[in-house]
Amino acid sequence: MVDTKDERVDMREVMLVVQSPDRVSEVIRRTLQFTIALLRASLTDWMSSLITLFVPLLILSMFKILERSAAPGGTSRLNLVFPSVVGLTAMLGGQSVMTCLISWRQQGFFQRLACAPVPLGALVVGAGLTQAVISTIQAVVVIVFGGLAMGLPVDPVSASAATGILILCAVCFIAFGMLVASLSNKAENGGAVFMFTLLPMYFLGGEWFSNTLPPALKAVAMWLPTTLSNAMLNPLMLPGAAQSGLLKPLSGLLIYIFTFAALAAWRFRWE
Amino acid sequence: MSGLAVQVENLTKSYGTVKAVAGISFEVRAGEIFGMLGPNGAGKSTTLSVLQGLRRADGGEVNVLGLDVRSHAVQIKQRIGVQLQRTSLLPNLTALAQVELLARLYGRAISRREAMKLLERVSLDEKAGALPSKLSGGQQQRLALALALVNDPTLIFLDEPTAGLDPHARREVWNIFRRLHDEGRTIVMTTHYLEEAETLCQRVAVIAHGKLLAMDTPQAIINGADGSASLEEVYLQLTGRKVRET
Numbered sequence: 001m002v003d004t005k006d007e008r009v010d011m012r013e014v015m016l017v018v019q020s021p022d023r024v025s026e027v028i029r030r031t032l033q034f035t036i037a038l039l040r041a042s043l044t045d046w047m048s049s050l051i052t053l054f055v056p057l058l059i060l061s062m063f064k065i066l067e068r069s070a071a072p073g074g075t076s077r078l079n080l081v082f083p084s085v086v087g088l089t090a091m092l093g094g095q096s097v098m099t100c101l102i103s104w105r106q107q108g109f110f111q112r113l114a115c116a117p118v119p120l121g122a123l124v125v126g127a128g129l130t131q132a133v134i135s136t137i138q139a140v141v142v143i144v145f146g147g148l149a150m151g152l153p154v155d156p157v158s159a160s161a162a163t164g165i166l167i168l169c170a171v172c173f174i175a176f177g178m179l180v181a182s183l184s185n186k187a188e189n190g191g192a193v194f195m196f197t198l199l200p201m202y203f204l205g206g207e208w209f210s211n212t213l214p215p216a217l218k219a220v221a222m223w224l225p226t227t228l229s230n231a232m233l234n235p236l237m238l239p240g241a242a243q244s245g246l247l248k249p250l251s252g253l254l255i256y257i258f259t260f261a262a263l264a265a266w267r268f269r270w271e
Numbered sequence: 272m273s274g275l276a277v278q279v280e281n282l283t284k285s286y287g288t289v290k291a292v293a294g295i296s297f298e299v300r301a302g303e304i305f306g307m308l309g310p311n312g313a314g315k316s317t318t319l320s321v322l323q324g325l326r327r328a329d330g331g332e333v334n335v336l337g338l339d340v341r342s343h344a345v346q347i348k349q350r351i352g353v354q355l356q357r358t359s360l361l362p363n364l365t366a367l368a369q370v371e372l373l374a375r376l377y378g379r380a381i382s383r384r385e386a387m388k389l390l391e392r393v394s395l396d397e398k399a400g401a402l403p404s405k406l407s408g409g410q411q412q413r414l415a416l417a418l419a420l421v422n423d424p425t426l427i428f429l430d431e432p433t434a435g436l437d438p439h440a441r442r443e444v445w446n447i448f449r450r451l452h453d454e455g456r457t458i459v460m461t462t463h464y465l466e467e468a469e470t471l472c473q474r475v476a477v478i479a480h481g482k483l484l485a486m487d488t489p490q491a492i493i494n495g496a497d498g499s500a501s502l503e504e505v506y507l508q509l510t511g512r513k514v515r516e517t
Binding site: 026030033034037040041042044045103107108109111112113114115116117118123 | 323324325345346348349353355356357358359360361362363364365368371372373375376377378402418
């Protein structure tokens with residue numbers, strides 16, 4: 001089948017909704033019900049959520065083991081990487097949503113949804129919202145794990161504030177996952193693209209090599225979404241870290257969210 | 272509603288340079304089972320997807336339940352039932368949860384009892400708690416049919432609803448179609464099984480290469496052909512000859 005505009009987001013349908021306040025509230029209500037149903041479904045598929053948690057928990061455990069064998073004194077690497085590992089947990093939600101959207105397209109579930117009297121775009125937002133909730137819960141689990149099992153200093157007030165930033169971080173990478181899903185036909189290809197993009201960003205944007213990067217790479221790294229997330233997470237989760245202001249990282253992350261979401265909506269197709 | 276559930280006048284639809292539907296006109300009367308026959312790539316599914324508001328026609332007039340499909344797609348979607356060629360089920364939701372989810376998308380807050388009743392109509396009440404992977408092909412098709420009924424539609428579109436089913440499962444599905452027809456619902460279906468069309472449909476349209484080759488009751492189509500004894504023979508004659516001519 002040749003790709004046509006039919007499989008894209010129908011902007012006329014979206015405009016019809018936007019022009020009617022009653023219709024807007026009806027679409028929001030149905031989208032939220034869809035989100036709740038997906039959350040309930042994810043409870044039955046709790047194994048997938050557990051597997052996603054495995055990566056950050058493993059990284060923290062490895063650092064804990066390395067720290068035990070290191071000489072006493074000096075900066076704790078575990079403390080240093082903790083905020084970025086928590087951020088990574090939220091970011092991995094993008095991969096989950098990408099796999100979900102591609103499989104929905106492959107299995108024809110999108111076509112089924114397109115038959116319903118709710119704009120398909122709203123239902124895709126519902127799927128993203130579901131993943132944002134799951135990713136945030138996963139990130140909170142990692143924070144609790146860090147505090148209880150790794151003995152890291154976790155202040156409840158700062159952790160609550162960090163949760164807000166983690167939501168934003170999750171939404172940013174979910175929007176990126178949606179963009180990758182819009183461009184890929186197979187989950188395997190999409191997964192490769194997502195990880196090939198996320199991992200360099202993660203290492204460049206975290207505390208891993210930030211002090212040893214060459215100036216040109218440093219200039220690029222400071223604008224990565226991973227760096228912006230860490231800039232907001234570090235002061236809340238890393239003892240002694242300086243607060244460098246929220247405006248730049250917050251507005252930067254919002255620009256990323258808007259750009260990824262707009263590109264994903266432009267390239268989205270249900271078939 | 273008038274006596275017509277569907278009115279299609281000179282419908283055209285292309286995918287790039289490929290003309291999928293080349294000026295088809297037909298009507299479906301309210302309360303009848305109307306079959307669309309044709310080889311793969313004939314334009315049946317494309318025609319259905321235009322009627323369902325999934326694709327936009329390039330040309331022609333299409334009215335469904337008295338509404339123009341171009342300007343009233345949302346209202347039409349609210350009132351029609353759709354069973355797609357693929358069962359299109361969410362893998363990690365039980366049969367019951369799928370029914371409840373789809374009902375909500377149609378703005379219907381159905382109770383668990385109502386959802387169970389719907390599953391009972393397609394003889395799936397005992398599988399309410401099963402995931403799609405635990406259902407047989409026939410059961411998945413019946414669940415997809417239950418989902419097509421969540422909004423209590425007056426018009427139901429079925430795209431090859433019995434494809435891949437064994438004869439026993441196919442007959443079970445036929446019985447459900449008959450019950451839906453007895454309730455006064457209109458059914459528009461595509462099928463490759465000519466026996467199915469002959470048994471179930473009041474009228475059939477034979478389509479090939481995006482064009483309508485014949486449309487009448489199965490018996491009238493058989494009677495109109497020279498010396499053919501069955502709908503299958505007429506179908507092969509019609510589609511075979513026309514395909515060679517083009």
